[in-house]
Amino acid sequence: MIDNEFDPHAPQFIHALCQMALDAGALIMQHYRDGVAEEKKADKSPVTQADLDAEILLEKALAKLAPHIQVIGEEACADAMPQHLDDMFFLLDPLDGTRDFIAKRDNFTVNIGLVHNHYPIAGVIYAPVHEKLYFSGTDCAYRLLVPPDGALDTEVAEKLKTKKIDPKGLHIIASHSHRGEQTDQMIARLNVKSTIAAASSYKFCLLAEGTADFYPRYGRTMEWDTAAGQAILEAAGGIVTTEDGARFSYGKLARGLDNPSFIAAAAYNWHDALK
Numbered sequence: 001m002i003d004n005e006f007d008p009h010a011p012q013f014i015h016a017l018c019q020m021a022l023d024a025g026a027l028i029m030q031h032y033r034d035g036v037a038e039e040k041k042a043d044k045s046p047v048t049q050a051d052l053d054a055e056i057l058l059e060k061a062l063a064k065l066a067p068h069i070q071v072i073g074e075e076a077c078a079d080a081m082p083q084h085l086d087d088m089f090f091l092l093d094p095l096d097g098t099r100d101f102i103a104k105r106d107n108f109t110v111n112i113g114l115v116h117n118h119y120p121i122a123g124v125i126y127a128p129v130h131e132k133l134y135f136s137g138t139d140c141a142y143r144l145l146v147p148p149d150g151a152l153d154t155e156v157a158e159k160l161k162t163k164k165i166d167p168k169g170l171h172i173i174a175s176h177s178h179r180g181e182q183t184d185q186m187i188a189r190l191n192v193k194s195t196i197a198a199a200s201s202y203k204f205c206l207l208a209e210g211t212a213d214f215y216p217r218y219g220r221t222m223e224w225d226t227a228a229g230q231a232i233l234e235a236a237g238g239i240v241t242t243e244d245g246a247r248f249s250y251g252k253l254a255r256g257l258d259n260p261s262f263i264a265a266a267a268y269n270w271h272d273a274l275k
Contacts (some may be wrong), residue, residue, distance in 0.1 A: 008122035009138050011268035013065070017018050017112050018144075024054040024110045025128035026148035028095055032129075038102050041078045046098045051075055054094035054110065062090055069114075074224045077257065085251045088116045093224040097200030098217050101234045106130060107199040113227025118249040123231030125201050133157075134205045141208045141236035145225050160268040162237040165213045169193035171204045173215040182218035182261070190214065204229025206272055207266050208236035215264040223250050223257045233264060240264045 007013070031050035038046050055075045062071050070089035072082060090112065095101055097108030100250050106129035114122040124135045126148075133144045135154070142157035172187055172195045187195070196212050204226075206212045227250055230240040240248040248262050 007191065008116075009136065011154070014124070014135055014137075015152065016061075017122070018057055018126075018133055018154055019152050021110045021112055021124045021126040021133065022146065022148055022150070022152055023228060024057050025050055025063070025126045025270070027057055028054050028101070028108075028110070029128050029148050032101065032104070036102065039049060039185055043078075046097070046102060047075065047078070048098060048102065050101065051098060052082075055092060058092050058094055058110075058112065062092075066090075072224065072257070074222065076212040077224075081253070081256060085253055088114070089251075090114055091224040091227040091250070091275065093201070093222075093228075096225060100199045107202045109200045109202050109205075111201050111224060111228040113224070113229075113231055115227055115250045118251050119247065120227045120231035120234070123228030124217065124222040125205055125228050125232060125234075127202050127205070130202075132205070134160075134208065136231045136235035137214075139235070140149050141232045143205075143209055160210070160236045162208065162209050162210060162233075165265065165267045165272070167191060167272045170214050171196065171212045173206060173212045183216055186218075201229040203265060204233045204240075207238050207264055208233045210266065213266045217259075217264070218261045221259045221262075223252065226259060226262070233266075236266075238264065238266045239268055 028050045036048040036050055041047050052075055055073045059071055070086040072089050073092040080131050093111035096111050101108040112124040112128040113120050122136050126133045128148045131145055131147045133146050135142050141160040143160055144157040168191050170190050170192050203215050243261055
């Protein structure tokens with residue numbers, strides 16, 4: 001059982017989550033330098049030994065840190081979905097953006113999200129090539145520049161808070177490899193100042209730090225792709241909603257933990273940008 005006074009942003013707890021994300025990033029970068037062989041999962045998506053090794057590392061670290069909290073990992077779910085979900089559970093994507101990783105691009109990430117009663121309450125994302133660590137707080141998000149093998153000091157992290165969107169000149173994020181007609185149609189309705197192509201959960205981080213304003217996503221994603229990013233973006237002042245404006249939720253076991261389309265934005269006034 002989880003204590004009612006459990007604080008997912010207690011300094012020791014969030015520091016431990018950040019450290020395991022760094023450790024996973026260091027392991028992934030070893031594979032990145034040495035080269036990896038791509039395999040295919042049952043759903044035809046790519047997987048590498050880096051994905052598998054990083055998930056094992058995170059699972060072992062979480063078992064020591066929080067043995068009573070259920071852990072749902074992407075690679076474990078490729079073998080079998082869980083039979084049930086607790087009120088609180090971790091969602092892990094040990095290497096989000098595997099295609100970018102294989103292609104030796106730079107936007108792949110390590111994702112650790114914590115969900116309670118269907119909504120994310122804490123998240124950590126590490127982008128090892130960028131050497132950027134993002135994590136949620138109680139009233140803001142944080143960013144820290146740290147190499148995968150660097151010393152972690154979360155107390156010196158920079159606070160991130162989003163600003164109100166200017167509907168007259170939007171900075172839009174579109175997926176690197178999953179941009180489709182619906183995304184283009186949505187973008188056509190906006191006053192776009194620039195379009196940023198990015199991969200993985202790094203897109204949520206760009207919103208949280210103010211580099212971008214708006215990220216529409218149509219098509220399939222999985223809960224482990226978005227939970228950490230949503231926690232960070234919401235902590236920074238942004239939102240993630242379904243197309244009808246409802247807050248994005250988790251624990252959709254009946255549909256195999258996949259997500260509907262969503263809108264992620266730096267501020268609540270993104271509707272003002274629609275023509």
